Amino acid sequence: MGKFQIMNYFCALMYEPISNEQLIDIANEFGTPVYVYHAEKIAEQYNKLTDAFKEHPTKFFYACKALTNINILKYVRSLGGLLDCVSINEVKLGLLAGFTPDQILFTPNCVDFAEILEGVEAGVRINIDSISILEQFGNKFGNSYPVCIRINPHIVAGGNYKISTGHIDSKFGISIHQLRHIERIVKTTGLHVQGLHMHTGSEIKDIEVFLQGLDVMFGIAEKFEGLDFIDLGSGFKVAYKEDDKETDVKTLGRRVAEAAKKFEQEYNKVLEIWFEPGKYLVSECGSFVVKANIIKQTTATVFVGVNSGFNHLIRPMFYESYHRISNISNPTGPERIYTVVGNICETDTFAWDRVLNEVSEGDLIVFHNAGAYGFEMSSNFNSRLKPAEVLVKDGKAQLIRKADVFNDLLRNQVI
Numbered sequence: 001m002g003k004f005q006i007m008n009y010f011c012a013l014m015y016e017p018i019s020n021e022q023l024i025d026i027a028n029e030f031g032t033p034v035y036v037y038h039a040e041k042i043a044e045q046y047n048k049l050t051d052a053f054k055e056h057p058t059k060f061f062y063a064c065k066a067l068t069n070i071n072i073l074k075y076v077r078s079l080g081g082l083l084d085c086v087s088i089n090e091v092k093l094g095l096l097a098g099f100t101p102d103q104i105l106f107t108p109n110c111v112d113f114a115e116i117l118e119g120v121e122a123g124v125r126i127n128i129d130s131i132s133i134l135e136q137f138g139n140k141f142g143n144s145y146p147v148c149i150r151i152n153p154h155i156v157a158g159g160n161y162k163i164s165t166g167h168i169d170s171k172f173g174i175s176i177h178q179l180r181h182i183e184r185i186v187k188t189t190g191l192h193v194q195g196l197h198m199h200t201g202s203e204i205k206d207i208e209v210f211l212q213g214l215d216v217m218f219g220i221a222e223k224f225e226g227l228d229f230i231d232l233g234s235g236f237k238v239a240y241k242e243d244d245k246e247t248d249v250k251t252l253g254r255r256v257a258e259a260a261k262k263f264e265q266e267y268n269k270v271l272e273i274w275f276e277p278g279k280y281l282v283s284e285c286g287s288f289v290v291k292a293n294i295i296k297q298t299t300a301t302v303f304v305g306v307n308s309g310f311n312h313l314i315r316p317m318f319y320e321s322y323h324r325i326s327n328i329s330n331p332t333g334p335e336r337i338y339t340v341v342g343n344i345c346e347t348d349t350f351a352w353d354r355v356l357n358e359v360s361e362g363d364l365i366v367f368h369n370a371g372a373y374g375f376e377m378s379s380n381f382n383s384r385l386k387p388a389e390v391l392v393k394d395g396k397a398q399l400i401r402k403a404d405v406f407n408d409l410l411r412n413q414v415i
């Protein structure tokens with residue numbers, strides 16, 4: 001094998017949802033920067049999950065904060081997925097996308113009780129995250145509106161501290177050590193607790209974390225009479241780097257079914273298992289296509305300055321996330337080492353010392369795995385415009401969000 005063949009062999013191991021040719025066509029038609037999503041990849045991920053958990057009644061609520069374009073919501077719905085929302089506006093988007101209220105789980109954090117009441121008015125399932133809200137909810141609704149309670153089981157998990165939510169300093173959920181207090185409120189108000197929820201963080205490769213969590217949940221399940229489900233949240237990892245592995249959902253599915261069976265035998269009760277995958281469903285489907293504006297040789301490195309920045313893709317700067325990057329305009333050119341930066345007046349380094357096929361000014365550069373928390377975390381910093389979004393389905397590219405225009409910057413300003 002020649003050097004390039006070897007490289008192509010390794011590249012082939014990574015998922016490339018859309019061909020370079022089609023990405024170039026899309027960039028030419030809709031301009032850059034542009035987010036491109038591949039519908040069938042979302043379906044593939046969804047099917048992997050449903051297949052892995054088919055031994056036990058399991059439901060999947062797409063954590064839509066990863067990517068809320070309404071066309072994506074509709075697509076997930078068409079696959080049979082349900083919806084997890086963290087704000088009342090996500091709930092409204094979900095309803096607009098055609099989800100029925102009982103298909104929506106509302107898991108907000110540190111919101112005013114008024115926002116919870118809006119959720120009740122919409123008729124969606126409510127997941128309660130603090131003692132204060134639990135008390136207010138119980139006093140107002142008693143057993144007339146079933147709820148789910150978010151527990152913090154204090155299992156430390158996930159890629160790093162910033163994306164872990166189960167540790168002792170985390171603001172999420174009600175501590176498992178406050179179980180007595182939860183029980184007191186439930187008993188006093190007559191609340192119907194239908195589900196127990198945990199979500200310990202993102203990018204969890206080790207399935208033992210989920211199983212430990214499930215164990216904790218099963219351990220307290222008998223305290224809630226009308227319990228129907230246990231929601232294990234998410235944190236399923238996908239491969240970002242060449243040697244990364246995604247969460248082994250197949251084994252997890254088998255182990256969860258075993259644990260559920262044991263619980264069933266002991267308590268004569270079947271509890272549904274719920275999950276809330278975000279990244280797992282939509283990360284790999286996304287490619288973010290930008291243009292190399294400038295090649296700048298300094299004494300220290302060669303910079304590729306692209307027509308984007310952390311205003312469009314903040315994960316590398318915010319979480320030190322790794323995104324694979326390729327030059328699709330020159331895919332077989334000689335390999336050189338670059339530092340890829342944006343055009344924002346701030347330090348906005350996407351990647352240091354990255355091997356790319358030789359980049360010329362004007363080349364199209366792709367960031368892979370850009371579907372989750374990409375567009376969704378974009379901003380208008382530096383008065384730059386948010387990019388367009390395109391969905392490729394059945395081979396056809398369709399614009400699902402227009403890029404901002406200058407007037408969007410002025411839309412709410414009082415002049």
Ligand SMILES: *Cc1c(COP(=O)(O)O)cnc(C)c1O
Pocket residue numbers: 063065066084086107199201202203233234235236276277278279280372
């Ligand atoms: C963010 C979030 C998720 C999704 O996490 P991923 O790592 O994207 O899968 C699921 N549940 C809740 C409550 C969340 O806040």
